[in-house]
């Protein structure tokens with residue numbers, strides 16, 4: 001059994017970035033993907049500045065930019081009052097080579113990475129194979145995977161990365177807890193070619209619109225706008241996703257004479273959870289397998305990519321002889337970011353957007369106005385929201 005390699009479970013953005021980073025260190029990898037092909041659903045669409053800086057080494061950023069939309073500014077609005085604060089990444093131009101958010105679908109990144117990896121003889125892809133159990137021994141790991149016809153196979157490797165998403169079979173197989181909470185509302189995401197930028201005054205390409213009764217988010221991609229609308233979980237999905245209900249909600253967001261054209265719709269439950277361990281012997285969790293949070297602020301995929309690169313760098317050192325125990329620093333660094341930065345920021349974003357108490361709302365909005373007006377606070381806010389700060393703070397975590 002070939003075992004001088006790292007097994008990566010999951011060909012999402014996190015698994016493929018980890019694969020690219022290990023392959024660049026001349027370490028053989030095998031990538032196991034449950035689907036027949038790379039998933040191409042509409043999921044994350046925001047790339048933050050440091051993520052683009054990191055992805056440059058794989059030669060994919062130019063293509064992402066060509067397919068995406070550069071967004072130097074983003075905005076916090078109040079549904080009744082209009083723009084409250086517009087943040088400008090020019091304030092962090094000295095901190096990154098990409099002072100903007102790039103709006104581009106995550107499936108474009110995975111396709112670009114696959115193109116590059118497919119040409120590397122040290123990289124193998126196995127599709128249509130679901131990981132179901134992981135076992136470890138003194139010198140390596142054994143992964144059991146199952147084919148759609150029920151046939152099972154064992155695969156050997158020196159180490160294994162579980163990048164198999166929120167329902168991670170790797171995490172479950174090792175009995176690693178995934179504590180946290182489930183957000184009460186369902187998130188409905190809709191895509192439309194409607195030109196919100198012509199219809200809403202002063203609208204930036206990324207806008208968070210707060211309202212005590214119904215907040216929402218507007219995100220522009222190259223050809224479409226995406227709306228994220230919180231939805232009562234008691235509403236049956238067939239109603240929530242029906243043409244009539246969606247049209248009524250779109251008209252509520254912005255009344256217009258014609259009907260809205262909807263090109264894509266999904267409704268999903270959102271959780272805020274962090275794995276109790278990221279490292280278990282020779283097995284490491286990364287991305288959604290290790291942490292999930294609400295999408296407000298676009299930190300799920302970005303944080304996962306930051307995990308993948310941190311993990312790959314340390315694993316490459318272990319591959320060359322560093323002690324396995326040194327992987328503990330990966331857990332200490334990245335679990336801390338998930339718990340103390342991403343979860344806190346995502347929960348804060350949600351509480352600002354849906355705040356009902358008028359006094360608390362006023363204080364939040366005043367604070368945002370004051371932040372944007374003060375260059376020092378403006379820059380500090382952008383360093384935090386674009387995830388630069390969380391990467392800098394890691395340097396102090398041993």
Ligand SMILES: Cc1cc2nc3c(=O)[nH]c(=O)nc-3n(C[C@H](O)[C@H](O)[C@H](O)COP(=O)(O)OP(=O)(O)OC[C@H]3O[C@@H](n4cnc5c(N)ncnc54)[C@H](O)[C@@H]3O)c2cc1C
Pocket residue numbers: 009010011012013014015032033034035039042043044045046106129130131132163164165166167168169170266268286287288289295297298299300301302304
């Ligand atoms: C519907 C939806 C919408 C989202 N929208 C946003 C958004 O707007 N903004 C945002 O920031 N984030 C969003 N997210 C979250 C974001 O997509 C994730 O943070 C990101 O995809 C994490 O990447 P990953 O590689 O860790 O996991 P994933 O992208 O989930 O990739 C995991 C991969 O593993 C495969 N896999 C799963 N189980 C197995 C198994 N047992 N064996 C083998 N392979 C397996 C899957 O098929 C998949 O290819 C959304 C998520 C969902 C579900």
